[in-house]
Amino acid sequence: MAHSVNPFSAQFGHSFERKLLTALGYCAIIVFLYMMPHRESEAMQVHEAIVQALRAGTTWGRQAFIGSFARPVLPSLALLCCTILSEVIGTNAAILMVSLSQGLALIFLCRALVKVRSWYLAPLPVALVLAIPTLRQAMMRLDPNWLTALPVAAAAYFLVQWSRKHRLRDVMLVSLNLGLLAFCGVVPAIAGAIAVIVFYVQHRCWLKSQNQSADGAGTIILSTFLYCAFLWLLWNWLVMDNPFFPFHELAEFPKSVTQARVYAQFQARAEAIAACLFVLCPLVIVRNKSHFGGSAMTLVPLFVIPVLAVPVCFAGNIPLTGLVPMICATLLAAFVILLDADFAKPVVYTAAYLAGAVCCVAIWIAPALTRRDSPRELRNGAPDPKEITEFIDQFWPDSRTMLYGVELPALFPDPTEQRFVARVDYQEQDLLTQAHDEQMHLLVPPPTSGFYPKKGHPLADIHANGRPWLLLEKTWPNGWQLYRLVQPPKNESRLDFLRQLNP
């Protein structure tokens, strides 16, 4: 297929003026996104707490940074970098992080469009985001998982480059970006893993078609994802003492999800899911007809898996980590690639038709797909931290309150750990040991709060049955419980001599 010559490139070459103009355009996109009104999100609240704790050097900070599928590493890391940067340049870290992620993703898509078509179509992805209310609304949500859109968009850009030139560098960068999805949550990780395999198959097919050796192709394409996954397991081993710690949380999830609930969620979103499949048709057709067939096929798992995961996440009341950004980025990427589809003549009409189809889906799908029965809020009836401390201070002014999980401690941020101490994993023996050294309280949310799986989790058991060494001191009307650990600190109990007699 002959590619159109980019007149802008032809006229200005790689002149300084051109680069300056392009850089200014990119900055304008990011500044514009930064200035847009944003809505808070529970995800940002949690990630901010993680970053705050990480900077304070607390154990929970390290644990929450690494050991959760729902609150993945990469958004926390990006937020940490933006927080440090914001202290220097005086911006809002959360907004900066989200607008940088969205902006860079859009820039990659704009650049992809320049490569596919021409420079004058470059602003089209930005225009689409502004024109389609669904996308606009989604982008106004201050969700750190927008970072997931960045590797997706970057992968799409390098896929376009790969389709055009088949350079080794593009193969590497596609693999790298898909590999980074391993740090973006469980669904993006699964989608990334499948996309990497699809890409490997596509690249291998291309090499075979050119009578080139495919030796080593598997190594460079698959190793990035495998290495990212390995790193994540290694970090879990180092921080959580268990490389598979987050999988335990994942394993508990099916216990609280019934097949009927999943089915109901799928049924409620049947039209949206069908609409998504509508995008797949042209992508699959392009596979055989277009220069960008391999790229289109690689995008398919990045699109299908998040769409199918949405109802499952709703059924399990688990966060849609990165799913909406991923769907938005993949939709726009599909739009870019389909714009160059050439399987019918005239090319322009075909492209316009396909791109229009994607836009229609984009308008329709997101609200239907992400519609909630009841909006989820992180606080979800949790007692006020001040109320808890004031209550405890009446009798136990030195007591600290223990919190477990990732989301619950994010509600009670205390980087100095003076009043609230947090751990991601519930270790009963550690808690008892600590209770020997100091007076402790334990805050337990109700199983319906969504802070832990309803069945099988130790906190669910404590909430239902308590423990011999826990004294229930307060219960809130919505089911929250505050226990006091009745293990007296060492040398403070009048019965200490009994311990020495019978250790």
Next chain:
Amino acid sequence: MPDKICDLTSHISDDPLAPRGFPQATQTLCTWQRVFLVALLVGLVAWTVFDHHNALLTINIVLSLFYLATTLYRMLIIDAALRHRVELNYTPEQLQRPPDGKQWPRYMVILPMYHEKDVLPQLIEGLSQLDYPKDRLEIRLLIEEDDAETMDAAREMNLQPPFKIVPIPKSYPRTKPKACNVGIENGEADLLVIYDAEDHPEPDQLKKAAWAFHDVPDNVACIQAKLGYYNPRQNLLTRFFTAEYATWFGLCLPGLDRLQAPIPLGGTSNHFRLNILRKVKGWDEYNVTEDCDLGLRLFSMGYRTRILESTTWEQACPYVPFWIKQRSRWVKGYVQTYCIHTRDFFRFHERMGFLNSLQFHLLIGGTFLSQLINPLYWVMTFLWLVWRPEGLDQYFPVPIFAMGSFCLFVGNFVFIYTTALACIRRGVGYLAKLSFLMPFYWMMMSVAAWKGTLQLLWAPHHWEKTKHFANQQPPQN
């Protein structure tokens, strides 16, 4: 002996550090460098004794920053190489005619040899296949006068032009660069290339180089062809070595070329404009990596080096003891070269400019220094991963920990990954998987680096000659 056109062997200066008029490795360190090193060492030891926490913390911070800088620089080089192919390349059709349309430039090929009787037949056979007009070519076998076995073997072969035996008189230092200097003191040629005794250059390499010199600006004094190994499948060591060469010649040198950075020349297949080579007084006969030194000297004198897309096939050293010897000489030479070029510290940096100086430090200094300090950090990483000793974290405040983590988790993977990429790019993709075992090879490199550095103290000019083995089947061109 024919009359000398230039004198590349006589001492013209009383300066013991520059007997031939440019800084040489007669002594590794000049006075101020010795004083500085001793003072630094004593100062650090004293500081560690009196305040070990701050001393070790500072050392760690400096080394971590150095690690980070070299890692980022290596990533920059490799990205530059992957973005665009900068190697000079020519099609067979172009090579049908001389670059100026009239006649090919006169070419001189020099082959320093010492106890290479066994590989001589292969060498002659390989060089006979060079596709270059014989009347414009002269191949000089530089054989030491006292190397009777090689001399006899060469004479028995009754070599005809373009081959010519050039006896090298016995004189000190007895090094390869000295032989090369003697070998080019006379003779008329436009271009010159140096090969090793076991080399098998691609037949059209001279023509490609001639075209390349025609196309590049006059200040390009040297064109470096790529080196590759013809025995990668022999054993694990040769596989590692091949993967390493693929990275160096397939990614690093093209990357340096693209960045217009100083290029340390590879040991053989350096094509020169002979007049410039004579003008810069040839190789430093005291330096054990005279190629690296010459590349940097050319750069600092305003000349440039480019990379040619043509391969010379060599023999990868298949045995660890010989490999260690060869590698230790390379590291020793890098240290020598680094010290020599920084003798006149301020003038050197003024001449090179800030960015080029920085690249020199990161590339030449960074290469040997990282190999020397790697074992220390491997041990610390191992301790941290396995035993998690108390107190180690006090030397890793958060920013240093972040830098260290980046180098450990990202930097090492980048080095491994780029080795895999380089293997594919150089057509040995079946070695890509092996790149994940490269850390074991790096350990051997560190052993050799320490050997070379320590040897610098007691035998700075000792030449650990690379052993060539005759039983290997060279590639069929």
